[in-house]
Amino acid sequence: MSADLVRPYGDTTGDGMVQTSFTLPLPHDKRAEGAALQLAAKMGMSPALLVHAKPMGPDFTFFVVYGSVTHLVDLREVHVVEREYPLLSxxxxxxxxxxxxxxxxxxxxxxxxxxxxxxxxxxxxxxxxxxxxxxxxxxxxxxxxxxxxxxxxxxxxxxxxxxxxxxxxxxxxxxxxxxxxxxxxxxxxxxxxxxxxxxxxxxxxxxxxxxxxxxxxxxxxxxxxxxxxxxxxxxxxxxxxxxxxxxxxxxxxxx
Structure with missing residues (x-):
């Protein structure tokens, strides 16, 4: 793989593992957990593991999902604003x-x-x-x-x-x-x-x-x-x- 192309790192180099969190407007139950895994799959995480789910009041649930993605990051397409002035004391x-x-x-x-x-x-x-x-x-x-x-x-x-x-x-x-x-x-x-x-x-x-x-x-x-x-x-x-x-x-x- 080119040095300009990188994948996320979790357990081993290049395994593509990422962790993400989000909230769904659903009460915490098995259906809500299934919805969270479905969302993770549509985000490109496969397989996805639900590692945390916590109710946020009666109608919302907060989730943390861990899984692998196939996406690559091309560093040649990353643009940053460089500081054009010196740092002074x-x-x-x-x-x-x-x-x-x-x-x-x-x-x-x-x-x-x-x-x-x-x-x-x-x-x-x-x-x-x-x-x-x-x-x-x-x-x-x-x-x-x-x-x-x-x-x-x-x-x-x-x-x-x-x-x-x-x-x-x-x-x-x-x-x-x-x-x-x-x-x-x-x-x-x-x-x-x-x-x-x-x-x-x-x-x-x-x-x-x-x-x-x-x-x-x-x-x-x-x-x-x-x-x-x-x-x-x-x-x-x-x-x-x-x-x-x-x-x-x-x-x-x-x-």
């Missing part, structure tokens, strides 16, 4: 802002819509940070405004205008019915309507369900997925707003 970030911008870089962050999960935005902004890295509040040359959860888009736009934000960071954890996509596109449209061309702050969205290559579709400048660290975000902001000098100054003539 906090000292380098501060030095770059101080030397090139000659003022503090202003960042506004929030969870918008009905999203009340602040873990993501806090991991990036709060000084305690994430994955052993300090959040953006730790950077001496940044002014960080964390608006918290369930922020209405008009309020976010007004806050960004009031503090003359260079960048707006939005975290979306709630993804039911593609709420994260709807909220982000609504937010980006509102900013482009409220600010003159060339003065829109850098718009950054982050969350576990975002596809990293979807920034253009969502109308934002960058999308960060799960596992993103504060250092990555800080380095990106410096790359876009400080050292590359490719974007117009969002504050226009006021600066």
């Amino acid at each position: 906090s000292a380098d970030v501060n030095q770059a802002i101080r030397s090139h911008l000659q003022r503090k870089l202003v960042v506004v962050g929030a969870c918008i819509g009905t999203d009340a999960h602040t873990v993501g935005i806090d991991a990036i902004l709060n000084i305690k940070g994430f994955a052993g890295e300090k959040g953006l509040e730790y950077y001496r040359e940044m002014t960080v405004v964390n608006l918290g959860a369930q922020v209405l888009v008009p309020d976010l736009v007004e806050a960004a205008r009031e503090v003359q934000a260079d960048a707006v960071l939005v975290s979306q954890v709630v993804t039911q019915r593609d709420a994260h996509i709807h909220n982000t596109t609504t937010m980006s449209a509102a900013f482009r309507e409220a600010f003159p061309t060339g003065q829109v702050p850098l718009l950054v969205a982050g969350g576990p369900r975002f596809e990293e290559g979807s920034a253009a579709t969502l109308g934002v400048d960058r999308v960060f997925g799960r596992g993103t660290t504060p250092g990555e975000v800080a380095s990106y902001l410096v790359h876009e707003l400080v050292t590359s000098r490719t974007r117009p100054d969002p504050r226009g003539a006021q600066r």
Whole structure:
């Protein structure tokens, strides 16, 4: 087999074994278990073994199914978004802002819509940070405004205008019915309507369900997925707003 073609691994190399979980709108009984195995077969798992079934209330059942698939993954067809900027230390970030911008870089962050999960935005902004890295509040040359959860888009736009934000960071954890996509596109449209061309702050969205290559579709400048660290975000902001000098100054003539 070509090195570019791989199969899942379970017990032995190339055996194609996978494990998947799902919920069916059925009460837990033998019929529901049979339905779960039928679904697994239609997904290409053969043979399929039902390893876990648990009622979720009177009308739903959660299943875990284990089995072999014949599908191959062609690594030549896998496309990823490569990081196009260097990772900087906090000292380098501060030095770059101080030397090139000659003022503090202003960042506004929030969870918008009905999203009340602040873990993501806090991991990036709060000084305690994430994955052993300090959040953006730790950077001496940044002014960080964390608006918290369930922020209405008009309020976010007004806050960004009031503090003359260079960048707006939005975290979306709630993804039911593609709420994260709807909220982000609504937010980006509102900013482009409220600010003159060339003065829109850098718009950054982050969350576990975002596809990293979807920034253009969502109308934002960058999308960060799960596992993103504060250092990555800080380095990106410096790359876009400080050292590359490719974007117009969002504050226009006021600066």
